[in-house]
Amino acid sequence: MVKQPSSTRAERLRDNSRNRRDQQKQEVREAILQAASALFLEHGYAGFSIRQVAEKIGYSPGIIYFYFADKDEVLFTLVDEGFSRFGERFLRAFESTTDARERLLRMARVYLEFGMGHPAHYQLMFMQRTDYFLRPVLENPNKLRTFDLLTRAVEDAMGQNVLLPGDLVSTSDTLWATLHGCVCLAILMPGFDESRAQAMVERALTLVTRGLHPG
């Protein structure tokens, strides 16, 4: 027979209530963030306002300040979220293989998928709130790891004679720039519909791994 849990009924009730409340709170928080990112995508960074977020979720403007300290905290939370989700996937891609070319390919693919799949987060992270990178590192340890992973992948690739040898940082930067440019064009440029963006991305991946010039 299953042993009775040591908590009293009252405790469990309270816990249930607490849990339900916490969950509800979490839900509103999520709703805020979701509305924020939707609005941000719709009207751009400049056209995003606390008031509109509130209206979108059907609450009064003041309520946002119950969940977030101020507008920036909403935005930076999105950025944090972005870095956290992105960081995980990027790390998994990094660890998924030891083949240098394949690893670079996978990391690039993850990068592009993330950027194109979460354009609001991506824009905030890498275009609108790059001051995020100036904040104390302690708060968000993810943000630096990411670039390190790329550098190490590049280092490996050079070691395995997969990449043209050269300075580590500038090579990583260039790779990053290529991926970044693809995402930017894909999510911001009119004319870059899904198919054109996809074609560009595929071509970029090919070129990254095979080089631009004929072997």
Add this chain to the structure above:
Amino acid sequence: MVKQPSSTRAERLRDNSRNRRDQQKQEVREAILQAASALFLEHGYAGFSIRQVAEKIGYSPGIIYFYFADKDEVLFTLVDEGFSRFGERFLRAFESTTDARERLLRMARVYLEFGMGHPAHYQLMFMQRTDYFLRPVLENPNKLRTFDLLTRAVEDAMGQNVLLPGDLVSTSDTLWATLHGCVCLAILMPGFDESRAQAMVERALTLVTRGLHPG
């Protein structure tokens, strides 16, 4: 005796006056645009306002509406200006040689120099007001020509066996993305000081012409 110009004195006076007026008008217009781009650079897209432009040039806010229909027209004019200046240089780079590799290199260099040298215009053109591309083409024929030049350069390069053969558009897009990414990182990312940006750019140029992988 000095030959009489065919126009009457009155005509000339009127013309002079007209010219002077036009010139003055042009000067104010230029002042507006210059102030606008300075403010945009200083305080970002969001921090740019008609009022501040007016104050900066020492006029009242209303005057802007004599030269421009509204705020957007000011911004789009900056974009037009950007495309026009950029287009010229890009064209000159295109025409400066028939060597496909060298031509690509020169075009890339012009692109990067323009972006990093006119970050306000660049951001407006390629990041903040990409809805510019949705406007009727007739108004500004420059904006498309540019990409055509790149496509033709790529086509040539493939023909001369300088670039890995493949789809023209997606290859051009990828090149564009690489350059665009470099400019974006260089002008927006904290940590990308002059030297790091320069190193990245040089590396990118090398890789674009020599490929990523060892020959």
Add this chain to the structure above:
Amino acid sequence: MVKQPSSTRAERLRDNSRNRRDQQKQEVREAILQAASALFLEHGYAGFSIRQVAEKIGYSPGIIYFYFADKDEVLFTLVDEGFSRFGERFLRAFESTTDARERLLRMARVYLEFGMGHPAHYQLMFMQRTDYFLRPVLENPNKLRTFDLLTRAVEDAMGQNVLLPGDLVSTSDTLWATLHGCVCLAILMPGFDESRAQAMVERALTLVTRGLHPG
């Protein structure tokens, strides 16, 4: 055998519990008032808010309304407290001697000490919430007694030929005004540092008891 107390155990338990509860309740109340007066001192009347009081004592804002009907009641309670503490001291000074001049001197000293020692209460009582005096007298009998004491002291002083004879009320008012003015300047005027305030106060006391003009 120990004599049974007349109350039952249950009663005592209840009483204990009640007492403890009352005591706790009293403690929270006190904490609220203390925090309120601290905040008022720190940020001024305008900068004082229920929210900040709550935060300062580590409770939720709502709890204030369990102890006080509304914001005004918090403030008026502070005023009451002020009048109560002040009234006691003032009365003691009044009763401490029968010498009219000495009595006036002691009462004045107590007044000044209270005002300068409890500037938050003083400001509330005599500057910010003078509407307090419009409330029904029954609630707080202290507030009027105080002025009566001064009047009686003045009456005595005139009887003992210590003060220039004249109307009782206007003379008392004038004395009050002098003391009030000293406190006001001392606690509000930039430039009135401790030493200047002290010098003024001492001089005022001298002049009040010896007169302004040479004998």
Add this chain to the structure above:
Amino acid sequence: MVKQPSSTRAERLRDNSRNRRDQQKQEVREAILQAASALFLEHGYAGFSIRQVAEKIGYSPGIIYFYFADKDEVLFTLVDEGFSRFGERFLRAFESTTDARERLLRMARVYLEFGMGHPAHYQLMFMQRTDYFLRPVLENPNKLRTFDLLTRAVEDAMGQNVLLPGDLVSTSDTLWATLHGCVCLAILMPGFDESRAQAMVERALTLVTRGLHPG
């Protein structure tokens, strides 16, 4: 025959227009200040808001910022006005006689009349915005002159054996405090109706010149 003014008709028209405009502008400015001081008297310093000022004068809130930089400038303008008007009268009283006792009496009367006649200005100057005194002296030379006049009058009075000899500053401070206290009570204390205030003021004047104790 009166000589034609050298200005052309157009110039005069323009000037008229300019004058009329300036006058109108001045009128709105005055209306703002007047509304501000009325509201301030009605609802206290804390209850005074730009919005309400705008509503009171029948304009939109934004217009205030056309005439004043911000809320503080409105308030400080009132303070400046107060000091300017008060300073003049105080100076005139100072200069109106060489009899030391009479001079002190007149200065005191002017002080009291100003305070009770312009309670909004007075409160701002001496109770709510005493930070005014911390501003650079250059901006408002009046504010210091005032106290100097009092000191000099006191000095004279001591020299003429009209005031009990003693420290100049603390004696002036005490006199100031007395007058200040009278004004404070008169304009803020419920119960101080006109007659009581007047009686107090008269009594204070008597005591200031004749001393508190019987000769």
Add this chain to the structure above:
DNA sequence: CATGAATGAGCATTCATTCAT
């Protein structure tokens, strides 16, 4: 006894825009 969630009103301020002059 205390909280957490929420509101609605208010605040100072800025802005793009208009229009009579």
Add this chain to the structure above:
DNA sequence: TATGAATGAATGCTCATTCAT
């Protein structure tokens, strides 16, 4: 050609207060 005056809407934010739990 240019201004000066004005508006109305928007913004981020704070607050006193309420109430179900």
